[in-house]
Amino acid sequence: MIFSQLPTVAALIAAVTALSAQPPAATPTRADILRGAYGPYRANNDLLFYHLDVRVDPEKKFLSGKVTIRFKMLQDATRIQLDLHAALHVDKIVLGDTTLKYERDSGAVFVDFPETLRAGRTYSIEFYYSGNPVETGRFGAITFKKDPAGHPWINTACEGTGASVWWPNKDQWRDEVESMEISVSIPHDLVDVSNGKFMGKTDLGDGYTRWDWLVQYPINNYDVSLNIGNYQHWADRLGDLPLDFYALPENLEKAKKQFAQAKGMLEAYQHYFGEYPFQKDGYKLIEAPYSGMEHQSAVTYGNHFANGYLERDWTGVGISPRFDFIIIHESGHEWFGNSITAADVSDMWIHEGFTTYLECLYVEYMWGRDDGLKYTNGYKSRVRNLQPIITPRGINKEPPQDQYFKGALFLNTLRSVVNDDARWWTLLHDFYQHFKYQNIMTEDVVRYFNQQTGMNLTPVFDQYLRHPALPALELKWDEAAGTVAYRWKADEPGFQMPIRVGTKDHWQILQPTVEWQTMKTPLKKVEFEVATDLYFVTVSKL
Ligand SMILES: [Zn+2]
Numbered sequence: 001m002i003f004s005q006l007p008t009v010a011a012l013i014a015a016v017t018a019l020s021a022q023p024p025a026a027t028p029t030r031a032d033i034l035r036g037a038y039g040p041y042r043a044n045n046d047l048l049f050y051h052l053d054v055r056v057d058p059e060k061k062f063l064s065g066k067v068t069i070r071f072k073m074l075q076d077a078t079r080i081q082l083d084l085h086a087a088l089h090v091d092k093i094v095l096g097d098t099t100l101k102y103e104r105d106s107g108a109v110f111v112d113f114p115e116t117l118r119a120g121r122t123y124s125i126e127f128y129y130s131g132n133p134v135e136t137g138r139f140g141a142i143t144f145k146k147d148p149a150g151h152p153w154i155n156t157a158c159e160g161t162g163a164s165v166w167w168p169n170k171d172q173w174r175d176e177v178e179s180m181e182i183s184v185s186i187p188h189d190l191v192d193v194s195n196g197k198f199m200g201k202t203d204l205g206d207g208y209t210r211w212d213w214l215v216q217y218p219i220n221n222y223d224v225s226l227n228i229g230n231y232q233h234w235a236d237r238l239g240d241l242p243l244d245f246y247a248l249p250e251n252l253e254k255a256k257k258q259f260a261q262a263k264g265m266l267e268a269y270q271h272y273f274g275e276y277p278f279q280k281d282g283y284k285l286i287e288a289p290y291s292g293m294e295h296q297s298a299v300t301y302g303n304h305f306a307n308g309y310l311e312r313d314w315t316g317v318g319i320s321p322r323f324d325f326i327i328i329h330e331s332g333h334e335w336f337g338n339s340i341t342a343a344d345v346s347d348m349w350i351h352e353g354f355t356t357y358l359e360c361l362y363v364e365y366m367w368g369r370d371d372g373l374k375y376t377n378g379y380k381s382r383v384r385n386l387q388p389i390i391t392p393r394g395i396n397k398e399p400p401q402d403q404y405f406k407g408a409l410f411l412n413t414l415r416s417v418v419n420d421d422a423r424w425w426t427l428l429h430d431f432y433q434h435f436k437y438q439n440i441m442t443e444d445v446v447r448y449f450n451q452q453t454g455m456n457l458t459p460v461f462d463q464y465l466r467h468p469a470l471p472a473l474e475l476k477w478d479e480a481a482g483t484v485a486y487r488w489k490a491d492e493p494g495f496q497m498p499i500r501v502g503t504k505d506h507w508q509i510l511q512p513t514v515e516w517q518t519m520k521t522p523l524k525k526v527e528f529e530v531a532t533d534l535y536f537v538t539v540s541k542l
Contacts, residue, residue, distance in 0.1 A: 001159050001160075001293055001294065001330075001333075001351075001352070002291060002292060002309075002326070002329060002330070003352075003401050003404050028392075028395035028397070030105075030106065031106040031107060032395045032396050032397070033394065033395060034081075034083075034105060034106055034107060034108040035083070035107055035108075035162060035171065035172070035396040036172075036344075036345065036393075036394050036395040036396030036397065037394040037395070038172060038174050038344075038394065039081060041077070041079050041080050041081035041110060042080075042081050042170060042172060042174075042175070043074070044073060044074055044075045044077040044080065045071040045072065045073050045074060045077075045080050045117075046071060046072045046073075046074055046175060047069070047070075047071050047170055047175045047176060047177045047178075048070045048071055048072055048122065048177060048178055049068070049069075049070040049177050049178060049179055049180065050067055050068065050069055050070075050169065050177050050180045050181075050224075051067065051068040051180070051181040051182075051183070052065070052067050052167055052180070052181070052182050052183070052224065053065050053066055053067070053068075053181075053183040053185075054167065054183070054184055054185070054226075055184075055185040055186075055208065056154060056184060056185065056186050056226065056228060058144060058152035058154060058186070058187065058190070058228070059152075060132070061132050061133075061144040062130070062131070062132055063088070063129075063130060063131065063132075063133060063166060063167075064091075064129070064130035064131075065128070065129065065130075065167075065185075066126050066127060066128040066129070067126070067127045067129075067167060067168050067169065068124060068125070068126050068127075069082070069124065069125050069126075069127060069168075069169070069170075070122060070123070070124040070177075071122070071123060071124075071170075072120070072121070072122045072123075073117045073118060073119050073120065073121055073122075073123065074119060075119050076116050076117065076118055076119050077116065077117055078112060078113045078114075078115070078116050078117065079110055079111065079112050079113070080110075080111050080113075080117075080170075081108055081109070081110055081111075081170070082108075082109045082111060082127065082164075082168055082169065082170055082171075083107050083108055083109060083162065083164035083168065083169060083170065083171035084104075084107065084109050084127075084129060084164050084167075084168040085107055085133065085134065085162075085164050085165045085166070086104070086106065086107060087131060087132065087133060087134045088129050088130070088131035088133060088166075088168075089129060089130050089131045090102060090104070090109060090127070090128075090129055090168075091128035091129055091130055092128045093109075093111055093125060093126070093127050093128070094125065094126050094128075095113065095123065095124075095125045098114065100112060100113060100114075100125065107162070107164055107171070109168065111125070127168045129167070129168050133165055133166045134165065136161055136165065137158065137160050137161040137165075138157075138160060139157035139158075139290040139293065140157070140290070141156065141157065141158040141161040141165040141166065142154070142155070142156045142158065142165065142166040142226070143155055143156075143289065143290075145289050147229060147230060147248050147289075148248070148250060149230065149248075149249075149250065151189075151190070151229060151230040152187075152190060152228065152229065153228070153229040153230075153248075153289060154226060154227075154228040154229070155225070155226065155227050155228070155229075155288045155289060155290070155300065156224075156225045156226050156227075156295075157225070157288070157290055157293040157295075157300065158222050159222040159293065160398060162221070162222065162396075163221035163222050163224055164221075167224070169221045169224075170221075171221055172221075173220060173341060173342060173343055173344055173345060173439065174343040174344065174439055175439070176218040176219060176220055176221075176341065176439065177218065177219065178217075178218055179214070179215055179216055179217065179218075180195075180196070180214075180215040180219055180224070181212065181213070181214055181215070182194040182195060182196065182212070182213040182214075182215065182224065183210050183211070183212050183213075184210065184211045184213075184226055184228070185204060185208045185209065185210040185211075186208060186209060186211070186228050187207060187208060187209075188203065188207055188208060188209045189230075190228050190229060190230065191211075191228070191229060191230070191231040191233070191246070192211040192226060192227065192228045193227040193231060193246050193284060193286050193298060194211070194213040194224070194225060194226060194227070194298060195213060195215050195219060195223060195224060195225060195281070195295060195296050195297050195298045196213045196214045196215035196216060196281045196297060196298075197213065197214045197215075197216065197280065197281050197282060198211075198212075198213060198244075199212040199213060199214050200212055214281075215281060215296070215297070216278075216280045216281055217277070217278050217280075217281065217296075217339075217437060218437050219296050219338070220296070220338070220341050223294070223295050223296040223338060224295075225293075225295040225298055225300070227246070227286045227288060227298070227300065229248065230248060230249065231246040231247065231248065231286070231287070232246065232247055232248070232249050232252050233245070233246050234256065236263075238263050238266055238267070238283075240279070241266070241276055241279055241282065241283060242282035242283070243262060243263070243282065243283050243284075243285075244282055244283070244284045244285075245259045245262075245284070245285050245286075246284065246285070246286040246287060247259075247286075247287040248287055251287060251305060254305040255287060255305060257305070258305040258306070258324055258327075259285050259301075259327070261323060261324050261327050261328070262283065262285055262327055262331065264366065265327055265328050265331050265332075265362065266283065266331070268361065268362045268365040268366065269331070269332060269334075269335060269358065269361075269362070271365060272358075272361055272365070272425065272428060272429060273335050273428070273429055273432040273433075274429060274432065274433055276334065277334050277335060277338065277339035277436060277437070278296060278297040278334065278338075278339075281296075281297040282297060283297060283299075283331075283334075284297060284298045284299065285299050285301055285327065285331075286298060286299070286300050286301060287300075287301055287302065288300035288301060288302045289302055290302050291303060291309075291310065291326060292326035292329070292330045293330060294330045294331070294332075294333030294334065294337055294338060294355075296334065296338040297334070297338075299327075299330045299331050299333075299334075300330070301326050301327065301330070302326070303324055303325060303326035303327070306324070307320070307321050307322060307323055307324050307325075308320045308321045308324075308325060309325035309326070315375055315378025315379055315382075316378055316381065317374050317375060317377070317378035318374075319363055319367070319371055319374055319375040319378065320375070320378075322363075322366075322367070323362070323363075323366070325359075328358075328359055328362050329355060329356070329358075329359055332354075332355040332358035332359065332362075333351060333355050335354075335355075335358065335432060335436075336350060336351055336354035336355050336358065336432075337350075337351035337352075337354075337355060339432075339436045339437055340354075340432065340435045340436060340437075340438060340440060341438070341439045341440075342439070342440065342441065343439040343440060343441050344393045344394065344441065345391070345396050345397060345398055345399075346390055346391045346392060346393040346394075346397065346399065347390060347393075347440075347441050347442050348398060348399050348403055349389045349390065349399060349403040349407040349442075349465065350440065350442070350445065352399075352403045352404045352407060353389070353403055353404065353406070353407015353408055353410065353411060354407070354408075354411065356379070356404045356405060356407060356408035357376075357407070357408040357411040357412065359375070359408070360372050360375055360376040360408055360412065363375040363376075373412075373533050373534075376408060376409060376412050377409075377533050379404075379405035379408060379409060380405070380409065380536070382401070382404075382405045383402055383405050383406045383409065383536075384400070384401065384402055385402065385406070385468050385469055385470060386400065386402075386468055387399075387400045387402070387468055388465065388466050388467055388468055389402050389403045389406060389407060389464070389465045389466075390442060390465050390466055406464065406536070409536035410464040410465070410536060412534070412536065413460075413464070413534070413535045413536045413537075414449070414457070414460070415534075416499075416500070416531070416534040416535050417455075417457070417460065417497060417498060417535075418453060418455075419498070419509070423453075427449070427452055427453065430452065431445070431448055431449070431452075434448060435448070442461065442465060445461070446458055446461045449461075459490075459492040459493075459494045459495045459496065460495070460497050462492050463490050463491060463492045463495050464536075467490075467491040467492070469490075469491060470536060470537055470538050471488050471489070471490040471495060471497065471537050471538075472488070472489040472490070472537065472538040472539070472540055473486065473487075473488060473489075473499060473512060473530060473537055473538070473539045473540070474486065474487050474488075474489050474540050474542060475525075475528065475530075475539065475540070475541045475542065476516075476542040477524075477525050477541070477542075479524065479525070482520055482521065482522065483518050483519065483520055483521065484518070484519060484521045484523075484528065485516050485517065485518045486501075486510060486512050486516070486517060486518075486519070487512055487513065487514055487515055487516045487517065488512050488513060488514050489514070489540075490514060493514070494514075495513070495514055496511065496512065496513040496514070497512070497535075498510065498511050498512075499512065499530065499531065499535050499537065500530070500531035500534060500535070501528065501529065501530050501531070502521075502523065502528070502529065503523070503527065503528075503529055504529065504531075507531055525541055528541070
């Protein structure tokens with residue numbers, strides 16, 4: 001996903017409030033906990049498979065269908081938790097011939113079984129539902145629009161709101177199905193593009209056609225998508241990888257030109273991380289009525305068929321007009337977000353910090369190290385340092401915008417701490433390969449980086465991710481003695497991090513800790529520089 005373009009009035013007020021006083025965090029509501037916690041009725045089972053089979057009536061803005069949910073029990077139990085937005089009706093839930101009882105509590109649906117489900121066994125239930133979903137959240141979650149020519153144009157983008165806004169599922173991040181079928185029945189003159197491999201379409205004989213898609217990899221709920229419209233399709237390949245593109249007919253020529261950037265993007269990311277994660281499902285890029293979203297193997301695009309972000313030089317340093325921000329950013333999520341997924345919304349920087357850093361890697365791959373650094377540091381102006389990047393767990397609370405820009409600048413800092421590019425590229429590649437298709441937390445990232453580097457990077461990760469303030473390098477001169485004293489000022493008691501200082505042509509690496517140390521320097525206070533392009537820190541010359 002992408003950050004909001006402009007801060008809302010509420011966010012500005014919150015920022016001002018945070019500067020003047022630190023208000024206690026809002027108490028999570030019962031609904032937040034039901035959505036965000038991995039409670040006992042979620043933890044007692046492991047998802048294996050969904051088949052979402054939905055009929056979409058564009059005129060009535062009405063959905064009806066069923067989801068087959070296959071899961072393995074991890075404990076003996078008689079109840080599981082699923083989720084469905086209160087605006088949608090539960091028609092019935094069945095296990096074979098048995099109609100199951102259920103209890104609704106805000107967005108949660110607790111399903112009760114007449115006999116104990118046994119640990120280790122696999123069960124399959126069918127959840128029938130219908131209704132008019134609400135349009136809510138930043139991109140509307142599910143929207144029933146018309147394209148400029150007046151055809152229905154129906155799209156989903158529900159990461160913040162949750163997929164249960166339009167279909168029943170176990171709506172959390174920790175557990176994913178291993179594969180999924182998506183069947184979408186729509187009026188015969190429209191096209192549906194969903195996730196995975198297109199398996200074919202069937203005329204239902206009543207003016208509707210069913211489009212069948214097969215997802216052959218784990219997928220998180222919010223990535224599951226509908227894109228229904230008067231789409232034109234064209235295809236290409238990158239080696240063995242099928243590339244499929246969809247745009248409205250009026251934008252076809254512009255789209256063909258702009259979407260050609262997908263190949264260079266895929267080559268760049270494959271260079272750093274290895275094969276595109278969803279090879280069997282292919283890569284799709286689909287025009288949508290909002291700016292864009294990383295739906296797995298079916299990335300949506302609404303960036304005006306122009307470079308930059310919504311036709312602006314996004315980081316303001318002259319680099320972003322060279323490429324289409326949405327193609328590069330949203331597709332980067334195929335590696336970080338879709339393949340590697342955070343297990344709780346609290347740790348969403350694993351999606352957004354990494355993917356923003358992937359933009360920087362793309363720039364470096366295309367135009368070299370200097371431009372990569374320039375682009376990366378262009379993000380500094382967007383960092384606020386008001387709240388920690390990692391939010392409290394279990395309450396479905398999305399982290400602040402710093403997860404993007406500060407997240408990327410932190411990873412750029414980590415590269416300088418490792419201080420060996422060959423090693424850094426191996427580390428990044430192996431980190432991705434080690435955790436691909438898994439749901440992980442920050443602790444897993446830190447443990448891996450510590451093990452692979454042999455360094456104790458925990459205080460560095462913690463300072464950047466769990467505290468609002470950047471580490472501050474304090475420098476104090478004694479020009480008569482020709483010395484400078486230095487230390488880190490940081491919230492983490494054991495914080496220490498190497499940093500390059502001196503002059504651009506002759507950096508030397510200091511090893512400051514939180515205790516004062518002194519060194520000789522021929523440089524005067526005004527001449528003494530710190531490599532702040534390589535390390536995201538503040539510097540105070542005392
Ligand atoms: Zn994103």
